[in-house]
Amino acid sequence: MNISIDVKDIDSQVRVSVKGEIDAYTAPKLRETIFPLSEKENVNMVIDLTEVAYMDSTGLGVFVGLFKSIRSHDGEFRLVGLSERLRRLFEITGLADIIDIKSDTEGGLE
Amino acid sequence: MDFRETMEEKYREALSTYLSEQTENALYQGQKLSRKTIEYKVSPEEIISLHKSILMDIFPETPAKVMHSLDFLLEVMIGYGNAYREHQSLRHEQQELKSELEIATNVQHTLLDTKIPDFDGIEIGVISVPAKHMNGDYYHFVQDENECIGVAIADVIGKGIPAALCMSMIKYAMDSLPETGNAPSDVLESLNRVVEQNVDPSMFITMFYGLYNPHNHIFSYASAGHEPGFYYEAATGKFRDLDAKGLLLGVNKKTKYRAYEKLVEPGDMIILLSDGVTECRTEEGFIERETLIQYIQNNIHLCAQEIVNNIYKQLEKLQHFQLRDDFTLIILKREV
Numbered sequence: 516m517n518i519s520i521d522v523k524d525i526d527s528q529v530r531v532s533v534k535g536e537i538d539a540y541t542a543p544k545l546r547e548t549i550f551p552l553s554e555k556e557n558v559n560m561v562i563d564l565t566e567v568a569y570m571d572s573t574g575l576g577v578f579v580g581l582f583k584s585i586r587s588h589d590g591e592f593r594l595v596g597l598s599e600r601l602r603r604l605f606e607i608t609g610l611a612d613i614i615d616i617k618s619d620t621e622g623g624l625e
Numbered sequence: 626m627d628f629r630e631t632m633e634e635k636y637r638e639a640l641s642t643y644l645s646e647q648t649e650n651a652l653y654q655g656q657k658l659s660r661k662t663i664e665y666k667v668s669p670e671e672i673i674s675l676h677k678s679i680l681m682d683i684f685p686e687t688p689a690k691v692m693h694s695l696d697f698l699l700e701v702m703i704g705y706g707n708a709y710r711e712h713q714s715l716r717h718e719q720q721e722l723k724s725e726l727e728i729a730t731n732v733q734h735t736l737l738d739t740k741i742p743d744f745d746g747i748e749i750g751v752i753s754v755p756a757k758h759m760n761g762d763y764y765h766f767v768q769d770e771n772e773c774i775g776v777a778i779a780d781v782i783g784k785g786i787p788a789a790l791c792m793s794m795i796k797y798a799m800d801s802l803p804e805t806g807n808a809p810s811d812v813l814e815s816l817n818r819v820v821e822q823n824v825d826p827s828m829f830i831t832m833f834y835g836l837y838n839p840h841n842h843i844f845s846y847a848s849a850g851h852e853p854g855f856y857y858e859a860a861t862g863k864f865r866d867l868d869a870k871g872l873l874l875g876v877n878k879k880t881k882y883r884a885y886e887k888l889v890e891p892g893d894m895i896i897l898l899s900d901g902v903t904e905c906r907t908e909e910g911f912i913e914r915e916t917l918i919q920y921i922q923n924n925i926h927l928c929a930q931e932i933v934n935n936i937y938k939q940l941e942k943l944q945h946f947q948l949r950d951d952f953t954l955i956i957l958k959r960e961v
Contacts, residue, residue: 571900571950572780572782572831572900573782575782575829576782576828576829579782579829579873579876583876607850607851607852607853608831608850608872608873609849609850609870609871609872609873610850610872610873610876612872613872613876613877
């Protein structure tokens with residue numbers, strides 16, 4: 516059970532790369548690291564999940580919480596690099612209709 | 626007589642014996658004594674202090690430096706003594722929590738208990754097993770005045786006690802719904818408002834709600850982000866996903882849920898599950914939905930309850946009997 520979270524500020528965009536597994540054990544660390552960043556006004560956050568090998572519904576909870584927080588601070592939120600399995604998780608839960616998960620990794624830099 | 630009163634005498638005897646003969650047996654007496662002193666909560670620093678005073682008594686010519694070193698050792702041991710006492714009190718607290726948790730588990734069973742309707746024409750099989758003490762999955766059956774059977778299956782995002790408490794709230798909200806004429810999409814919309822207002826902002830619930838009408842055999846349903854179930858068509862022997870789209874409960878209070886309908890023919894089956902079923906991980910990766918269908922297929926000649934029991938047993942074995950997530954599987958089968 517390990518996770519590594521890398522946060523970079525590039526051109527007023529917060530870019531977060533997550534590596535490893537997101538589950539009940541690692542989700543609190545993810546939340547604690549990213550949540551404070553979501554509470555700034557007009558934040559523009561992109562989270563790259565390309566190297567996430569596994570995520571369960573606890574991880575989904577973290578991203579929904581983030582999305583709600585960012586939206587209430589008039590910010591922008593995007594998830595990139597989702598595996599097919601992750602994409603399916605967002606589609607089943609209806610979250611794909613409200614959270615931007617469609618752009619690919621490169622799109623994050625446009 | 627209290628052990629503490631005789632402790633000094635016993636220690637003196639054991640130490641003297643050891644100092645004079647240094648045998649295995651004499652040494653073992655010290656070990657035996659320590660079991661008693663631990664039982665009577667004698668701290669390590671007390672033992673050293675006792676050791677020092679007895680040593681001074683029986684061997685007065687001990688060099689002063691050795692005696693001083695014992696004072697030094699005593700100081701060091703105070704830290705160990707404190708750690709030991711802390712450990713004892715944590716152990717005690719842990720035992721208290723454990724028994725509270727057991728009571729809470731029983732309360733949850735009582736609260737979430739649901740009666741599986743038993744009536745002609747439809748066969749129901751259910752299995753629900755928590756990964757830990759308390760179950761974050763929830764299922765619920767209700768039969769209204771028109772004999773329609775309502776079935777709900779839900780999963781709180783999150784596990785353990787917080788998830789279980791959240792479920793109790795959902796159950797309460799469901800019990801407060803009017804008794805008849807609850808279209809599945811209306812049920813989800815009203816529960817969504819409850820969850821959105823009352824639950825922690827990072828806690829969400831997925832739910833599937835279905836209503837089976839035994840008069841016209843129409844199964845109407847709606848889903849709030851729940852793992853899709855399966856539909857088995859007896860005429861063709863084919864399975865397909867019971868697709869229904871809808872957002873998780875608790876994200877947006879204005880969410881509308883789409884209603885779906887399906888005519889259930891004799892022998893057809895509706896299979897509902899929690900994500901603990903599809904998140905079942907084996908050494909080769911996740912269990913595929915196709916594999917699950919294969920399992921159902923292998924058991925299709927059995928009754929609904931036997932099918933769910935057998936599938937649980939197979940998946941449990943695949944995971945070496947270590948559930949990672951709460952597991953719920955429900956089958957509704959229209960009798961032939």
